[in-house]
Amino acid sequence: MWESVIGLEIHVQLKTQSKIFSSASTNFGAEQNTQACAIDLGLPGVLPVLNEEAVKMAIKFGIAVGANIENNSVFARKNYFYPDLPKGYQISQYEIPIVSNGSVNIDIDKKVKKIRITRAHLEEDAGKSIHDLYENESAIDLNRAGTPLIEIVSEPDLSNAEEAVKYLKYIHSLVRYLDISDGNMQEGSFRCDANISLKKSNSSELGIRAEIKNINSFKFVEQAINYEIQRQGEILDSGKSVIQETRLFDPIRNETRSMRSKEEANDYRYFPDPDLLPVSISNSLIENIKLNMPELPNEKKERFIKQYKLTDYDTSILVLDKDLSAYYEKVLEKTSLNPKTTANWIITELLSYANKSNTGVKNYPVNFEDLASLLTYIHDGLISNKQAKIIFEKMWNNGEKPQDIIEKEGIKQISDTMEINKLVDNVIKNHYKSVEEYLAGKDKLFGFFVGEVMKESKGKANPKIVNQLLKEKLRNDK
Amino acid sequence: MEDKTLIELKTKIQNKEISSYELTKFFLNRIKKIDPKLNAFITVTENDSLKKAKKIDSEIAKGNINPLSGIPIAQKDIFCTKGIRTTCGSKMLEDFISPYDATVVEKLDKAGMIIIGKTNMDEFAMGSSNETSYFGDVKNPWNLNCVPGGSSGGSAASVAARLIPCSTGTDTGGSIRQPASLTGICGIKPTYGRVSRYGMIAFASSLDQAGIFTRTAKDCAILLSHISGYDVKDSTSSKKEVPDYYKECTKKFEKMKIGIPEEFLDGLDSKVAEVFTESINIFKSNGCEIKKISLKNSKLGVSAYQVVAPAECSSNLSRFDGVRYGFRANDVKDIDELYKKSRSQGFGDEVKRRILIGTYALSTGYYDAYYLKAQKIRTIISKEFQNAFKEVDVIIGPTAPDCAFKLGEKLNDPIAMYLSDIFTVSTNLAGLPAISIPMGFKNKLPLGLQIIGNHFDESKILSLSNHYQNLTDWHMQKPDMLGET
Known part of the structure; x- marks a missing residue:
């Protein structure tokens, strides 16, 4: 009887060289407080200067989600005290954000669902408080303070955890396609808050919401939302009402816990930051960025389906990860195997290893050239699909080259010309009609003859010799 | 020596009639003698200043001379100075030493000037009497029972008492012009954006502007050219080219149309009104046209x-x-x-x-x-000024409603204190440049004349000030600090 209504606020760190309002580096992992300059430390008298790269990245995002790009957006101060917020306020955008009214399409149960994006605004990240370094004392690391963020706020268009995760994954994929964020969730480059409420089915009136703060993995988003839906459902079922509050997700206990109620919430006293002029963006800049947009996930998906005749399902998997789709296309360029089978190989074989070991494309122990060779061997009939799988396992685990494994493991080829000659003769004899067609100009059939010879040899014939002999014989027949 | 203007001192140094060391030592001695009565300085950097003076002397000897080489200046303690504590008049920053120099400080350093110390001020520049300073009240050199005005009270008092030929100040609602008026010197608040705010501890960012205290308009002009200009570190600073204000203000005076807002005269103290009327008459009989205007929203x-x-x-x-x-x-x-x-x-x-x-x-x-x-009121006030400037070149009036008041007199009456800024705040709200120059006395206390210009019309207000100072000698009057007269 309850329907859940979910909206996400996604915080994405932008991969600019320097911070949004200072020239300090944004590199992750440096020694504490070595990447914070006078401006990041909030020393008396310092002033922020806007990093134009961050603005361009926000524009790129806005274009990608078909949003309105504001020509004169305004930075505002969000005032609150926190030890890792050096100025006592965060520079953010409030009334006039840089990006508004966009949307993305996600696939839900084979249907396309449009998720509206209310706004995306630029802001600075805070530092980090560290509580476990010293006894009875807290430490502050301001390296992260001033790292540029865009906060992407969706409308409450998501109906359940699955949709929320799909949307989140899509945005994650998108910012990586746009090359505006590394999307690294462990390092906090991509994290989100979820607003969840329940309403009566068939009612248009929204229920009271709880906001779950700072969730930094897809799995946790799913768990937190599901926990929250159940918690609120139980409260409502018992006739009580949900309290508007901010909650934290505890992944160890798999539950959300109250952080502060509405009454305890800060009054942020937003007002336009007098240190910064409105962000003036010309239409020509927007047009210029538009002209240089990279291919977006949805565009790539359409192209893959058209160009490689892949299924919708396979394509979705390949394009979600920008690096994976690039890997796939590089393998394709080198291998003789067809796109469809190549895609199958990547999705079923390679990805099962990658997912098991949680390895990103950049760290695959098998480079695209080796995989391409392996697949070409299959294509040439040098090895069977089954043999290939065994070889691949060794390639993944030991980083060996496929030809080395084949040689070492004695997956022997028949290179005896006499023996192969016999096989070739048999194939020509048994497929006389095809030979006629071939001779009449259907050149594509050559591969078929090679395949047949390989089959006869149980994959062991040396494809080079097979090729050579077949060419000679068929030419003689001409 | 203490009566020499910045321009005279500049010539003396460049002609090698005096060394920077001697000059610096001279003013340090004066500070030692007189400042205990005034409390104009929070920090005096005797050793550093003398060291720097020696260094500059040796540079001068080598022929490396900058426009203002070797001349000492006092910095309001709101400007961050690398290695010298910057307190902003507060216990909060009693021991704060900035790791960097404010842009204004950097620019004056490049011009060759020597910081002699940091001047007292109302805490975080909030006040009109210099009585809110954690480091004690500053006394008015003209009457030690009176306030010097604020917030730049120390900078104003030190120039008025000839402890230093010039100093820096900041003006958020009148913090340069009101103390200049109350101590009988020249104080300019340039157009918002003319001078970088980087390194100037912020009070109200959209109103704060750095400026200069001197005794003459010409000195003011010279220093203003040095501190002005676009700064990549301040997004609100203007890219507009900086004129040579000295050249501009000493050009042959051209007739100006001067506006007098009737609202400024409403219920004005009769002595202040009398002195102001005399100034109007001087302008009238010396090539200016006077026009009554209305700034009813001011x-x-x-x-x-x-x-x-x-x-x-x-x-x-x-x-x-x-x-x-x-x-x-x-x-x-x-x-x-x-x-x-x-x-x-x-x-x-x-x-x-x-x-x-x-x-x-x-x-x-x-x-x-x-x-x-x-x-919204701010926008209305700005528009009103813009309309006025369609009819007149500059607008004049008294800088403050009255002469310096007694220490403690308004301390417990914030509203009365806030009203000391009644003639100065609207120019901050509109971002306009304005100067206060001495125009006479009431009860032996100086009164200031405020000249307001349109955006980036510093040349005009300096030119009119210089014109006025060529016709009068109010700016030559001097408080009797050592019982010399």
Whole structure:
């Protein structure tokens, strides 16, 4: 009887060289407080200067989600005290954000669902408080303070955890396609808050919401939302009402816990930051960025389906990860195997290893050239699909080259010309009609003859010799 | 020597009639002798100044001379100075040493000037009498029982008492012009954006502007050219080219149309009105046309200012939280108590009052009624000035409603204190340049004439000031600090 209504606020760190309002580096992992300059430390008298790269990245995002790009957006101060917020306020955008009214399409149960994006605004990240370094004392690391963020706020268009995760994954994929964020969730480059409420089915009136703060993995988003839906459902079922509050997700206990109620919430006293002029963006800049947009996930998906005749399902998997789709296309360029089978190989074989070991494309122990060779061997009939799988396992685990494994493991080829000659003769004899067609100009059939010879040899014939002999014989027949 | 102008000292140094060391030593001695009566300095950098003077002397000997080489200057203690503590007149920053120089400081250093010390000021520039300073009141050199005005009281008093030929100041609602008026010297607040605010501890960012105290308009012009200009570190600084103000203001005087807002004369003190009328007559008989104008909304200025300035200050002063630098209270249980105690003990009453007012004005439910409305009034005031400048070149009036008042007289009456800025705040709200120059006396206390120009019309107001100073000698009057006369 309850329907859940979910909206996400996604915080994405932008991969600019320097911070949004200072020239300090944004590199992750440096020694504490070595990447914070006078401006990041909030020393008396310092002033922020806007990093134009961050603005361009926000524009790129806005274009990608078909949003309105504001020509004169305004930075505002969000005032609150926190030890890792050096100025006592965060520079953010409030009334006039840089990006508004966009949307993305996600696939839900084979249907396309449009998720509206209310706004995306630029802001600075805070530092980090560290509580476990010293006894009875807290430490502050301001390296992260001033790292540029865009906060992407969706409308409450998501109906359940699955949709929320799909949307989140899509945005994650998108910012990586746009090359505006590394999307690294462990390092906090991509994290989100979820607003969840329940309403009566068939009612248009929204229920009271709880906001779950700072969730930094897809799995946790799913768990937190599901926990929250159940918690609120139980409260409502018992006739009580949900309290508007901010909650934290505890992944160890798999539950959300109250952080502060509405009454305890800060009054942020937003007002336009007098240190910064409105962000003036010309239409020509927007047009210029538009002209240089990279291919977006949805565009790539359409192209893959058209160009490689892949299924919708396979394509979705390949394009979600920008690096994976690039890997796939590089393998394709080198291998003789067809796109469809190549895609199958990547999705079923390679990805099962990658997912098991949680390895990103950049760290695959098998480079695209080796995989391409392996697949070409299959294509040439040098090895069977089954043999290939065994070889691949060794390639993944030991980083060996496929030809080395084949040689070492004695997956022997028949290179005896006499023996192969016999096989070739048999194939020509048994497929006389095809030979006629071939001779009449259907050149594509050559591969078929090679395949047949390989089959006869149980994959062991040396494809080079097979090729050579077949060419000679068929030419003689001409 | 103390009566020499900046221009005269510049010539003396360049002609090698005096060394920078001698000059610096001379003013340090004067500070030693006289400042105990005035309390104009929070920090005097005797050793560093003399060291620097020696270095500059050796550079001069080698022929490396900069435009203002070897001339000492006092910096208002609101400008961050690398290696010299910058207190902003507050216990909060009593021991704060900045790791960097403010752009103004850097520019004057490049021009060859020597910092002789940091001058006293109202705490965080909040005040009109220099009585809110954690480092004690500054006395008016003309009458030690009177205030020098504020917030740049120390900078003004030190120039008036000839402890230094020139000093820097900042003006958020009149903090340069009002003390210049009360101490009988020249003080200019340039157009908002003319001078970089980088390194100037912020009070109200959209109103704050750095400026100069000297005794003559010409000296003012020289220094202003040196501190002005675009700064990549301040996004609100202007890219407009900086004229040679000295050249501009000493050109043959061209006839000007001077506007006098009738509202400035309404209920004005009769002596102030009399002195002001004399000034008008001087302009009238010396090539200027006087035109009565109306700035009927300027009376809303103080109210709008008292919302905008506290609102911005409530946010600007949040960084003083006892966490990273500055004063930190002892014996605290947790972070909330650290904030509360450090800020309660580190800030004085006037600062706290303004933080409270500003916090209130920005709060949910009050923002529209206060902050937004004040911003609208600001726009109305700006437009009114723009209309006025279609008819006149400059606008003049008394800088302050009266001469210097007694120490303690207005300290417990914030409203009366805020009204000292009645003629000065609207130019800050509109971002306009304005200068105060001496125009006479009341009860042996100086009175100032304010000349307001349109945006970036510093040349015009300096030119009119120079014209006036060529016709009068009010700026030559001198308080009798050592009982010499």
